[in-house]
Amino acid sequence: MTTVRTPPDWPATEEQARAVQDELRGRVVLDEPGPPPGAGRVTGVDVAYDDEHDVVAAAAVVLDAASLDVVAEATAVGRISFPYVPGLLAFREIPTVLAALDALPCPPGLVVCDGYGLAHPRRFGLASHLGVLTGLPTIGVAKNPFTFTYDDPGLARGSTAPLLAGTEEVGRALRTRAGVKPVFVSVGHRVDLDNACAHTLALTPEYRLPETTRRADALCRRALREATP
DNA sequence: GCGACAG
DNA sequence: ATCTTGTCGC
Numbered sequence: 001m002t003t004v005r006t007p008p009d010w011p012a013t014e015e016q017a018r019a020v021q022d023e024l025r026g027r028v029v030l031d032e033p034g035p036p037p038g039a040g041r042v043t044g045v046d047v048a049y050d051d052e053h054d055v056v057a058a059a060a061v062v063l064d065a066a067s068l069d070v071v072a073e074a075t076a077v078g079r080i081s082f083p084y085v086p087g088l089l090a091f092r093e094i095p096t097v098l099a100a101l102d103a104l105p106c107p108p109g110l111v112v113c114d115g116y117g118l119a120h121p122r123r124f125g126l127a128s129h130l131g132v133l134t135g136l137p138t139i140g141v142a143k144n145p146f147t148f149t150y151d152d153p154g155l156a157r158g159s160t161a162p163l164l165a166g167t168e169e170v171g172r173a174l175r176t177r178a179g180v181k182p183v184f185v186s187v188g189h190r191v192d193l194d195n196a197c198a199h200t201l202a203l204t205p206e207y208r209l210p211e212t213t214r215r216a217d218a219l220c221r222r223a224l225r226e227a228t229p
Numbered sequence: 230g231c232g233a234c235a236g
Numbered sequence: 237a238t239c240t241t242g243t244c245g246c
Contacts, residue, residue, distance in 0.1 A: 086234040115235045146235050236237050
């Protein structure tokens with residue numbers, strides 16, 4: 001486990017944070033298909049908080065994309081670097097997530113984030129931000145539709161419906177388990193939407209949420225427990 | 230102006 | 237995100 005400090009140039013206000021998003025947004029790559037599902041490695045990242053002690057813990061868990069076996073994992077702990085503000089989640093999570101990714105003993109391959117990428121008020125959510133900062137292919141898989149709208153997809157696993165910001169498709173509601181609430185998939189960096197959905201399906205053989213985020217969620221909670229007095 | 234709002 | 241017991245089901 002590694003410890004992190006908030007970077008000295010980290011935005012201190014919401015206005016500064018939005019300006020950073022507006023500047024970095026132009027560096028997102030949307031015209032690559034991304035790695036094929038079921039091959040290579042897939043990494044889940046997630047974060048847990050203890051606002052009481054101002055502590056944040058992040059985890060990165062690398063899975064073999066074919067077997068979904070854990071290949072490597074790393075954690076990082078730090079101070080909370082930004083309050084939770086809808087639309088600015090990345091500034092709360094990224095420093096610690098970057099530290100966890102850096103601590104991995106192997107390349108992460110595709111990174112699956114717990115939240116959104118393109119589906120964001122300024123089209124630059126957590127997954128997009130992490131992708132631009134690392135250069136890695138990233139996608140976002142969220143549990144809630146945020147401010148977006150969608151029609152319920154068919155009940156069968158694999159059914160999808162557009163996730164809409166007005167008439168613009170910013171992601172997809174994807175049914176990963178028959179009859180269970182869908183997850184909300186959006187593109188981060190260097191992956192297209194069809195492929196992002198295909199990866200999400202490959203990562204959900206049994207549960208609604210991807211194995212990557214399930215593993216990372218369990219690990220960051222454990223890291224937080226062990227780091228908190 | 231008011232409410233809603235990824236995690 | 238987090239606060240939180242038991243409970244129903246495989």
